[in-house]
Each structure stands twice: as C-alpha cells, then as structure tokens.
Amino acid sequence: xxxxxMNLQELLDCFHEVAHDPGKQMKKYxxxxxxxxxxxxxxxxxxxxxxxxxxxxxxWGGDIQLNEAKKYFPAFICSIMQSIVELGTKGVYDxxxxxxxxxxxxxxxxxxxxxxxxxxxxxFIPMTYPQNRKxxxxxxxxxxxxxxxxADLEKATGIKFExxxxxxxxxxxxxxxxxxxAVSEKLASxxxxxxxxxxxxxxxxxxxxxxxxxxxxxxxxxxxDKAGASAKKxxxxxxxxxxxxxxxxxxxxxxNNMQIVADDVAAExxxxxxxxxxxxxxxxxxxxxxxxxxxxxxVLYDVEKKRVDxxxxxxxxxxxxxxxxxxxxxxxxxxxxxxxxxxxCSAADLPCVLIEIDRxxxxxxxxxxxxxxxxxxxx
Amino acid sequence: MYTFGIDIGSTTSxxxxxxxxxxxxGTSLLVGGIxxxxxxxxxxxxxxxxxxxxxxxxxxxxxxxGRNRYEDADYHVSELSCHGLGAHHTFPGVxxxxxxxxxxxxxxxxxxxxxxxxxxxxxxxxxxxxRFLDVMANILVIPVGELADYCARAKEPAQISSTCTVxxxxxxxxxxxxxxxxxxxxxxxxxxxxGRVASLAKRINIVPEVCMSGGVAQNAGVRNALSEKxxxxxLFSPNAQLFGAIGxxxxxxxxxx
Numbered sequence: 001x002x003x004x005x006m007n008l009q010e011l012l013d014c015f016h017e018v019a020h021d022p023g024k025q026m027k028k029y030x031x032x033x034x035x036x037x038x039x040x041x042x043x044x045x046x047x048x049x050x051x052x053x054x055x056x057x058x059x060w061g062g063d064i065q066l067n068e069a070k071k072y073f074p075a076f077i078c079s080i081m082q083s084i085v086e087l088g089t090k091g092v093y094d095x096x097x098x099x100x101x102x103x104x105x106x107x108x109x110x111x112x113x114x115x116x117x118x119x120x121x122x123x124f125i126p127m128t129y130p131q132n133r134k135x136x137x138x139x140x141x142x143x144x145x146x147x148x149x150x151a152d153l154e155k156a157t158g159i160k161f162e163x164x165x166x167x168x169x170x171x172x173x174x175x176x177x178x179x180x181x182a183v184s185e186k187l188a189s190x191x192x193x194x195x196x197x198x199x200x201x202x203x204x205x206x207x208x209x210x211x212x213x214x215x216x217x218x219x220x221x222x223x224x225d226k227a228g229a230s231a232k233k234x235x236x237x238x239x240x241x242x243x244x245x246x247x248x249x250x251x252x253x254x255x256n257n258m259q260i261v262a263d264d265v266a267a268e269x270x271x272x273x274x275x276x277x278x279x280x281x282x283x284x285x286x287x288x289x290x291x292x293x294x295x296x297x298x299v300l301y302d303v304e305k306k307r308v309d310x311x312x313x314x315x316x317x318x319x320x321x322x323x324x325x326x327x328x329x330x331x332x333x334x335x336x337x338x339x340x341x342x343x344x345c346s347a348a349d350l351p352c353v354l355i356e357i358d359r360x361x362x363x364x365x366x367x368x369x370x371x372x373x374x375x376x377x378x379x
Numbered sequence: 380m381y382t383f384g385i386d387i388g389s390t391t392s393x394x395x396x397x398x399x400x401x402x403x404x405g406t407s408l409l410v411g412g413i414x415x416x417x418x419x420x421x422x423x424x425x426x427x428x429x430x431x432x433x434x435x436x437x438x439x440x441x442x443x444x445g446r447n448r449y450e451d452a453d454y455h456v457s458e459l460s461c462h463g464l465g466a467h468h469t470f471p472g473v474x475x476x477x478x479x480x481x482x483x484x485x486x487x488x489x490x491x492x493x494x495x496x497x498x499x500x501x502x503x504x505x506x507x508x509x510r511f512l513d514v515m516a517n518i519l520v521i522p523v524g525e526l527a528d529y530c531a532r533a534k535e536p537a538q539i540s541s542t543c544t545v546x547x548x549x550x551x552x553x554x555x556x557x558x559x560x561x562x563x564x565x566x567x568x569x570x571x572x573x574g575r576v577a578s579l580a581k582r583i584n585i586v587p588e589v590c591m592s593g594g595v596a597q598n599a600g601v602r603n604a605l606s607e608k609x610x611x612x613x614l615f616s617p618n619a620q621l622f623g624a625i626g627x628x629x630x631x632x633x634x635x636x
Contacts, residue, residue, distance in 0.1 A: 372460075376457060
C-alpha cells in the first residue's frame with residue numbers, strides 16, 4: 001500500500017511500528033544494500049551522511065537494564081549514554097558502519113571515548129563542536145569538524161564524500177524540519193491523538209530516511225485535516241527535557257487527560273527548529289551556519305539563556321496551561337537550566353513541575369503522583 | 380452527608396469518616412499499607428468508630444501510594460492534593476505543608492484560600508523519610524515512637540550524614556562503637572532527617588504558617604530540628620498523620636456537593 005493510500009490509523013500504526021522496532025527498520029535498510037551510520041544525540045550532521053547515500057539512524061539508547069555499560073561509566077552519569085553502550089555491547093547495532101558522536105556535553109565526550117573500547121567493531125567518529133559557534137572562527141571550526149566526519153566516514157565505509165551532493169540532502173532535511181514543525185503545531189489542535197502517538201511520530205523520525213518520514217508526516221497532516229479536530233477537552237501542557245518517550249509516562253499523561261501541545265524536548269522539536277540557510281556559500285559552510293544559528297538548547301552555549309524565555313513564549317503561544325520538565329537524571333546541562341525555567345514560568349504565572357526520569361525507570365508511581373497533583377494544580 | 384477518605388501509604392493505612400465536610404466522626408490508623416490486609420481492616424474500624432455503614436457513605440475517595448489499587452472508591456486522588464486539603468481544614472492559615480511519610484517527603488505550597496500553588500517531592504531516596512528513622516531505630520533497638528523522648532534528653536547531637544541511609548547506618552554503628560550517648564545519636568538522626576527535608580523545603584518559597592503532616596510529624600525531635608533549620612515555627616496537630624485521609628474525605632464531600 002502506498003503512503004497516500006493509508007488512512008489516519010494506518011499512518012499512526014506505521015509510526016508506532018518504526019518507533020518501537022528500530023531493529024527491523026535497520027535490517028530493512030541493510031537488506032536493501034544501504035549502509036547505516038548511527039548518530040548519537042544531539043545535532044549530529046546527518047546531512048553529510050545522507051549525502052553519501054547512507055542512512056543516518058538515531059542512537060538514543062533504550063529503556064533497558066544496564067549491566068555491561070557499568071564497566072565503562074561511573075554510577076552517576078546520564079543513562080542515555082550508558083544505554084547506548086549497553087545496546088552496542090549486546091550487538092543491537094551490529095551491521096552499522098560507524099557511529100558519529102558529537103561533543104556537546106561531558107557525558108557525550110565520555111561516551112565517545114568508551115565506545116572505542118566497548119564496541120570495537122563499529123568505528124567511533126567524533127564530531128567536535130566549538131563552544132562559541134556564532135563568530136566566524138566558530139563557524140570555521142564547525143566546518144572543519146564536518147570535514148573530519150566526512151573523512152572518517154570515507155575511511156569507515158569506503159564511500160567518497162562529494163560536497164556537491166550535499167545541497168540535495170540539505171533540502172531533504174529542511175523539508176523534514178518543516179514537516180515536523182507543522183505536525184507539532186497541527187497535533188496541538190487534535191486532542192484525539194494520544195501522547196504516545198505523538199511520541200511515535202517524533203521517535204520514528206530518528207530511525208527512517210528523512211525523505212520517507214517526510215512523506216509519512218505529510219500524509220498524516222492531510223489525514224488529520226480530513227478527519228477534522230475532535231471536540232475532546234484536554235489539559236494542555238508543554239514538555240521540556242532531553243527525552244519524553246517512556247511509554248509508561250506517556251500513558252500516565254494520557255490517563256490524566258493531559259495533552260502535549262508543544263515541546264522543548266531535545267529528541268523532539270529542538271532539532272527541527274533551525275533550517276540550513278539558502279545562499280551561495282559552500283554547502284559545508286551553510287551547514288556550519290545552521291549549527292551557528294541553532295539556539296535555545298541546554299547543550300548550546302548561551303550566556304543570556306534565551307532558551308528560558310522561549311519555553312515560556314512557546315507555552316503561551318500553544319495555550320499550554322503548564323510546563324512539565326522531564327529531567328534526565330544526571331544531565332548537568334538540563335539541571336543547570338531548570339532553576340531558570342522554573343523562575344521564568346513562575347513569573348509568567350505558568351505552573352511548572354519537574355519529574356526526574358532515566359532510561360532504567362521501572363516504577364512510575366512517583367511520577368504518577370506528581371502528574372496527578374499537577375493536574376489538580378492546573379484545574 | 381457522610382464521606383469517607385482512605386489513605387493507603389507505604390507503611391500505614393489511615394481512614395477518616397466525615398460528616399458534612401466539617402466534622403470528623405470516625406478515624407482509624409493501622410500499621411501496614413499497600414499490599415497488606417490493613418486497608419480493609421482500617422475501613423472496618425473507622426466505620427465502626429463512626430457508627431456508620433458503608434451504605435450510608437455518600438462518597439469515598441482513596442489517596443496514598445495504594446490509592447489506585449483500592450477498588451471501593453469513587454475517586455482516586457493524589458496524596459499531595461489530599462494533604463493540602465487536610466492541612467488547610469485543620470489549620471486554615473497554613474501556607475506551607477511539609478509531609479514526611481514512610482517512603483518519601485513532599486512540600487506543598489498553598490495560597491491564602493487553600494488552593495495548591497506548587498509542590499515538590501523528594502528524590503527516590505530513603506534519606507529524609509520515615510524509612511530512615513525506621514532503619515536507625517532498628518539498629519538502636521528503640522521503638523520508633525520513643526525516638527522523640529530520647530531526642531529531648533540529648534546534650535550534644537551527634538553528626539550524622541544526611542545523604543544516604545546506608546552510609547548513615549554505618550555511621551551510627553561507628554558512633555555506637557565510639558561510645559556516643561544513645562540520646563545524642565538519636566538527636567543526630569532526627570537532625571539528619573530534618574536537614575534533608577529542610578533542603579527540599581527551601582526549594583519552594585516557604586511562607587508561614589508552616590505545618591507538618593505524615594507519620595514523622597509525630598516525632599517532636601524531627602519537628603523541632605526542622606523548625607530550627609527552616610526558621611519558622613511548625614504547627615502540629617495530633618491528627619497530622621490523618622491529613623491525607625481527611626483531605627480525601629473532604630475531596631469526596633466537595634465532589635458530591
């Protein structure tokens with residue numbers, strides 16, 4: 001069945017299947033003869049990989065028990081990083097040609113260094129970003145990082161990087177960004193779509209070629225228009241954090257009639273906010289400009305912390321009644337920002353609640369209590 | 380109109396029968412919380428105390444960690460909301476509630492009308508909870524209900540870590556080995572719990588009046604230490620441990636109105 005022939009439910013099922021079985025998706029690409037390159041969070045230059053005819057596939061870890069990874073990490077470190085290594089040591093990523101890991105937080109730096117020893121069969125390619133990304137020297141540094149990634153990819157895969165093929169991939173990614181922004185906005189007026197289904201749409205994006213995902217998302221947008229919005233009344237909230245994909249957590253939100261109408265989640269909308277600019281510059285320079293112009297994220301240096309105001313602004317714009325901060329345990333950049341977010345929300349009369357999450361949570365009762373109380377507070 | 384609130388916690392079950400949302404006509408409090416026979420027995424005892432039958436109850440609300448497994452309830456309500464309602468009912472001027480239960484600690488902020496403004500919960504950690512006191516009382520072979528008496532007789536409270544129950548347990552054993560007086564050790568333990576919870580409370584804007592709820596509120600040693608650390612007097616009611624159940628009964632009453 002073609003994507004255009006799929007109805008709303010079939011499209012939602014398709015997102016769900018991809019989001020919950022990335023291994024099947026990876027096997028499909030490998031069976032098609034494509035090379036798969038893992039991309040760790042966040043802001044990995046996927047366009048470079050895509051332009052080389054390979055599939056960039058998100059590696060954000062999974063909700064699993066950590067055993068092997070503990071050989072490589074201290075106890076108090078981000079569980080996303082640990083679960084990426086855990087999955088690597090268990091062979092879940094076997095078949096991937098390389099993994100690109102950016103350097104945007106201390107845990108990510110540790111991930112890269114440990115990956116080399118923990119998962120020897122999948123080459124580690126570092127993407128070293130500058131702290132000062134906006135000045136010309138920062139952009140030059142970023143571009144040099146992309147060139148290093150391209151060179152390492154050539155070495156790992158034997159496929160040559162040709163910069164003149166990059167603009168086509170940039171167009172694919174810009175189109176996908178637009179589709180994701182549109183679907184986020186559209187879903188805010190469709191309370192019948194559950195939080196789990198919304199998460200599936202975002203999560204599946206990391207496991208698919210972006211042109212394929214864009215086609216699905218555009219079909220979904222059309223199907224939503226055709227179906228019309230339901231009259232269901234929900235409590236509208238905005239989420240913020242690194243991840244928001246735990247099924248138990250999303251179920252609790254659904255059970256409490258809470259609808260995510262906007263997000264500031266790194267694995268969701270944050271990565272789709274900024275397009276690569278058009279222009280006459282060389283494609284890699286344009287890509288470096290994209291990173292330079294990306295803002296409002298805990299791992300991107302900003303002395304003014306404009307991110308905080310954007311959260312309030314986005315929440316108000318989406319008519320969210322409160323902000324739910326899903327703090328990934330031991331994520332320093334997010335922890336540093338939380339007091340500022342809390343203060344800004346308070347000043348804007350926007351209730352804000354924090355729930356700590358990680359990749360190893362098995363009991364969500366404390367989260368349930370916090371969410372139920374948040375609901376009472378918003379009511 | 381009679382309404383009923385049941386608070387099924389991690390270590391105890393509490394019930395309250397209320398008449399017309401104002402008068403408490405029956406209560407019960409049993410050791411044993413979620414997953415035990417205590418909730419059913421607590422219901423039986425509270426109804427018996429009130430002289431009311433199940434059929435006469437206009438509404439039942441369940442709260443506490445076991446709330447969602449209690450099937451005979453019309454409403455299942457978060458314990459933070461219920462502690463807020465129960466505390467406001469008991470102390471109409473209260474603005475900050477510090478609830479230390481068997482396995483967690485919470486701070487609730489109310490506005491002048493008693494509406495919840497904000498709340499905080501502790502990390503998933505036994506330090507700063509009733510569990511910490513249980514573990515320490517067990518090591519010292521003192522009934523947990525007598526900790527406050529020991530605390531009152533202390534001359535120089537011992538220094539006990541407030542960061543980890545397991546480490547603090549080792550510290551207490553070391554201090555016992557060093558001959559530290561039992562009373563001073565208990566005062567150190569109470570101060571440790573108070574220190575941990577005070578840190579949590581200070582993350583919210585503490586507005587007086589302040590009260591405590593939950594089982595640990597019965598412990599004057601913790602109460603006094605906490606009062607000193609947050610710089611505000613702490614209101615105390617003998618019903619502090621019932622605030623959740625009172626709030627649940629009030630919630631049921633409000634819903635039935």
